[in-house]
Amino acid sequence: MSAPATRERAATTRTRRDPAEVPAGLPRWAYLPAVVGGLFVVLPLIAMGTRVDWSNYGALVTSESARAALVLSLQTAVASTLLCLVLGIPMALVLARGRFPGQGLLRSLVLVPLVLPPVVGGVALLSTFGRRGLLGESMEVLGLQIAFSTTAVVLAQSFVALPFLVVSLEGALRTAGERYDVVAASLGASPTTVLRRVTLPLVWPGLLSGTVLAFARALGEFGATITFAGSLQGVTRTLPLEVYLQRETDPDAAVALSLLLVAVAVVVIAATHRRGAGGAVR
């Protein structure tokens, strides 16, 4: 249905409330498991909050190693998210709209990093980009060493985060359908213009949630990073690795840093969600 039609129909409702706010017969029993589920997620976070040594919180999260880890985490997570967008949007388009043999198999393969234990993902990356890996050996000849570099962190994060973006966007593309694309093309728009002006704006909420998921996954990445990239302050030791290391000597610092990681994730998701909702309404 077109945008004007939506507005007309909305105008006929007396209160002009957002349709999502009208209680549309949600079964009452659903609240009980929903609340239990909510507690299951929130309670551990609260419990962790009670373990925090609040009087020293500032000192714990502003230590040199903590700041280095936070900055590195944000930089690498943003870089990984960008890499995921550059590679993931075309992947989702090809999977949702392309027609070629082996498409189903390819779709399953793209999802593999979702089920692969991250440590195994790290081993797989090592066998590809490591110094004795499939591609690493020739890169070593060219003087490129990925092992133990920040690039390795970005690769590890992108590897585990990419499926989140591809799956979200592909689902959105399938739901949106191709009708508007066909209309735009029949009116003379080139495929690139259709993609830019019609297809992507239509799947904007899906793209956004996929991006947020990918960013969050990259921010929390641990196993593949520690296996593939190593752990050195300011170079490869991201916040999750720092948390794991601090746990060894200073559990208070580990808890404080974990909370910082949660706070960063919540802020990013909340900010994007609000902007995303606005974008969807427009």
Next chain:
Amino acid sequence: MTTALPRRTTRATAALAVAASAAVVLTACSTGTSATPDDEPDTTLTVFAAASLTEAFDEIAADFEADHPDVDVALSLAGSSSLVAQIQQGAPADVVATADTATMDTLVADDLVGTPQTFATNTLEIAVPPDNPADVTTLQDLTDPDVNVVVCAPEVPCGAATTAVVDHAGLTLQPVSEEQSVTDVLGKVTAGEADAGLVYVTDVARAGDRVEGIAFDESDAAVNTYPIATVDRTGQNTDQADLAQQFVDAVLSPGGQAVLADLGFAAP
């Protein structure tokens, strides 16, 4: 505007859902409590040991079970600090063996264990890939910036030993990575990612021909001692305490020491 959606949810379905979930919870509880094993040995002795002791304690525990047919030794292997944290939280351990004295000392300070006894020692060694791509022969060679050196982070015991050894030798390393555990260091060397790593003699022995070990004199500056102690559990009966002491004695016995020596550990 639109017709109202038919309200399909009724009290009956709601009640059904509650009943169903209650049934699930009840079944879960009953299966949880009724699981009493019949065919297991009478007594279970729980031994907490540092991860680096895995092979040694597997063997010693098997020998111990052979000598005590009615006893089942349950080994719980983890990093020393994790083991200590678990015992402090009340984990049911009978014996604990850690990879350094510092972690054991916290248990002694909390009055959770008997008097610890040293049963093995371990020193650092340089591990290189079998083809030794960077031609490392001495500790000095590791200071070369072209050599990819991987060590343990100073926060973990093997990293503390590394710092002690390197400082004592008057050298400065610029590692490409400071790993969480000694197995991570070894992993980077066996994968060929690192040209050299500092690990324990026992790790080199365990890795077999996947790495080559290079001993160096400066390693004497950090001799790692492994203490073992019985855990004082509230409500523990004397038989169980005796059994725990017997296990400690088995580790210290010539048989136990031979197992440890085979795996590269030095005598206390």
